[in-house]
Amino acid sequence: MLTKGARPKILLSLLDSGLGIKVIDQMKLFKLFGRLKSNQKVNTKGVGLGLSITKMISEEFGGSVTVHSKRGRGSTFQACISLITDATNLVKKSKEEEELAVKLTEIREAQAVAVKRHFQMAREGLPLPGRDKKILVVDDEAYNTEVLEVILTSLGVPKGRVVCCLSGKEALAELEGSIQAEDGSSGFAMVFTDLSMPMMDGYRLASKIRRLYGKAMVKKEDQPTIIALTGHTESEYFTHALAKGVNQVFSKPVQRDIVKTCLLERGVPVNL
Structure with a gap:
């Protein structure tokens, strides 16, 4: 051609x-x-x-x-x-991947510190910051939400605290209803969202979530952690998601140990 x-x-x-x-x-x-x-x-x-x-x-x-x-x-x-790849694009992509690697390393280091702290708190029976809060799972494929719900409940998260939504619009409505006007805190500790969704994708959802909590004057540490899940492996998808307010990005299918680590980092009680 x-x-x-x-x-x-x-x-x-x-x-x-x-x-x-x-x-x-x-x-x-x-x-x-x-x-x-x-x-x-x-x-x-x-x-x-x-x-x-x-x-x-x-x-x-x-x-x-x-x-x-x-x-x-x-x-x-x-x-x-x-058939031919532009060398300029290769150099640009290489630089973007290096920057992403540095950012992901910083995230993992901060995650390791938080996991260690919350793991120790759990062992000592101290109250965790994510205790009694809910987990929001967003994916336009019901099967994917069901799989993640099974993983979460197997880790000790009560089924009643896992809320599944099939669209970004539905997820935003859940989050809006959870913001308590009297103290500005959120009823959700975490949001697991697919990136590729019709109407409102995971990038737009993450951006809207950050604006929603910013408008409500919710402190950054009290906002839900946003975990993005994607079938893509290219660095630009990860970089774009992080720029939109996503905390971490993982490739599908997400592993149980990764979910466990994310919960520990946020201070959500899990089965140790």
Whole structure:
């Protein structure tokens, strides 16, 4: 695929004459474990990873993956990959990754100090700052919220203190209702949010959360810790999330030990 003045690209197209995909369902195709309920009777073996992995690989090579489909007429999937990478972009990306590595190291060091302090408090039976507060889980895929809820409850967080939302708008409403006017404190210790969500993604949600608590004059240490979860591994996604007010970013699927460490850092009682 050659265009005057542009870098050469490889374009791969796959066409089928199947059922077709609704526009609203097309947004789910490239998410990890994104399966369409309407097609599960036809495809009983797929787990929803193929297209998300294809998208990650294409983007790693400066490309993209798209889908064009009409109900009853089939679908066309296209993967476009750049053949030549601009050296200037490589240098810029390398510098961004170095800056991100430094920032993540600082976060981990601060996290280690907090975990050690709260771990000792827990062992001594002292009240923790996250005690009696709730955990908010935000993801537009119900399955993902259920998985994280299972992890949290297995670590000792009471099920009644885990609140699951399927959109950023719903999450903001929960947070607004939790801010107590008399002392400005929050009923939520932490927010676990997906970054790739329709309507309001995790970046916008984090930014709105920080503005919400800033407007309510809530001290920084009393605001909920925001943990972002993403299927992306590129440094720019992590950097952008941290700039929007996210405290830490982890790749999906998140591990139980990572969740445990995050809870300990925030002072939420866990099963030791």
